[in-house]
Amino acid sequence: MTGRSPDTVRVGAVNYLNSKPLVEDLAAAEGSELRLDYPSRLADDLAGGHLDVALVPSIACLQNPDYEVISDACVAACGDVLSVKLYCRVPAAEIKTLALDQGSRTSATLVRILLAERFGLHPELKPLPLTWSVADSDADGVLMIGDRAIHPPAEKFVETWDLAGEWLQWTGLPFVFAMWVAHRETDLGSVADALSAARDLGVERIEAIARREAPLLGIPLDTTIDYLTNNLYYRLGERERLGLNRFYELAVEHGLAPEGVDLVFRNCATT
Numbered sequence: 606m607t608g609r610s611p612d613t614v615r616v617g618a619v620n621y622l623n624s625k626p627l628v629e630d631l632a633a634a635e636g637s638e639l640r641l642d643y644p645s646r647l648a649d650d651l652a653g654g655h656l657d658v659a660l661v662p663s664i665a666c667l668q669n670p671d672y673e674v675i676s677d678a679c680v681a682a683c684g685d686v687l688s689v690k691l692y693c694r695v696p697a698a699e700i701k702t703l704a705l706d707q708g709s710r711t712s713a714t715l716v717r718i719l720l721a722e723r724f725g726l727h728p729e730l731k732p733l734p735l736t737w738s739v740a741d742s743d744a745d746g747v748l749m750i751g752d753r754a755i756h757p758p759a760e761k762f763v764e765t766w767d768l769a770g771e772w773l774q775w776t777g778l779p780f781v782f783a784m785w786v787a788h789r790e791t792d793l794g795s796v797a798d799a800l801s802a803a804r805d806l807g808v809e810r811i812e813a814i815a816r817r818e819a820p821l822l823g824i825p826l827d828t829t830i831d832y833l834t835n836n837l838y839y840r841l842g843e844r845e846r847l848g849l850n851r852f853y854e855l856a857v858e859h860g861l862a863p864e865g866v867d868l869v870f871r872n873c874a875t876t
């Protein structure tokens with residue numbers, strides 16, 4: 606119990622296109638204030654008590670026994686996601702240095718698991734700062750997520766992985782990138798209900814969201830609509846939980862999450 610019953614619930618959400626359908630109607634939610642930021646910063650700010658609820662990288666929830674999932678609204682993919690890429694300058698099996706997008710926590714964990722499981726690789730890790738392009742890094746492999754990963758770099762790569770596609774091929778399961786999370790038993794007032802209502806409305810409005818966002822990001826309208834409707838989806842159900850459990854087991858096996866964390870779901874339709 607955090608003991609905090611704030612007048613205004615501080616909500617943090619991802620500032621990428623992928624989360625627009627979740628936050629489209631959220632700024633107006635009564636009793637809350639909304640801040641948009643990079644996923645890794647949201648994880649740090651929730652951990653540090655600067656946010657009451659946040660759309661955090663799923664691995665953050667799997668690493669912290671004090672967290673609970675407080676909505677079945679999420680960011681998930683079952684197959685290629687388009688915006689989470691590993692660019693390889695050498696065959697993936699020969700990667701010695703790996704640059705990790707500093708906005709990421711979940712995909713940064715997933716790529717390490719995939720390389721370790723497939724090839725027994727534990728590359729030297731380097732940061733890919735948020736202001737860098739792929740060309741700014743000299744690493745053998747570069748992980749990039751979010752809006753900037755949707756634009757293919759001009760460089761020709763030996764291999765390019767779409768991590769959610771790789772995950773599906775390997776496990777047969779969907780992958781959950783981000784979930785709404787709070788410290789257990791935080792008093793969120795009506796905000797938790799507002800999250801799923803906002804998702805339902807946002808999903809209905811995807812075309813309008815895409816028309817507004819596509820020119821801002823320089824992404825073709827068709828690609829934007831396709832991304833928000835076919836690459837991504839926004840409901841955490843039974844299959845997504847199986848994907849999360851598998852991801853957790855692997856993260857523990859590879860020393861990337863502590864043992865004994867039970868995912869707790871509140872306000873989730875499938876509980």
Ligand SMILES: C=C(O[C@@H]1C=C(C(=O)O)C=C[C@H]1O)C(=O)O
Pocket residue numbers: 619621623624644645661662663680686688689708709710711712713750751752754782783
């Ligand atoms: C699909 C994506 O999912 C994101 C990936 C995250 C991560 O790797 O930690 C966190 C939040 C999500 O918004 C993306 O950013 O492209």
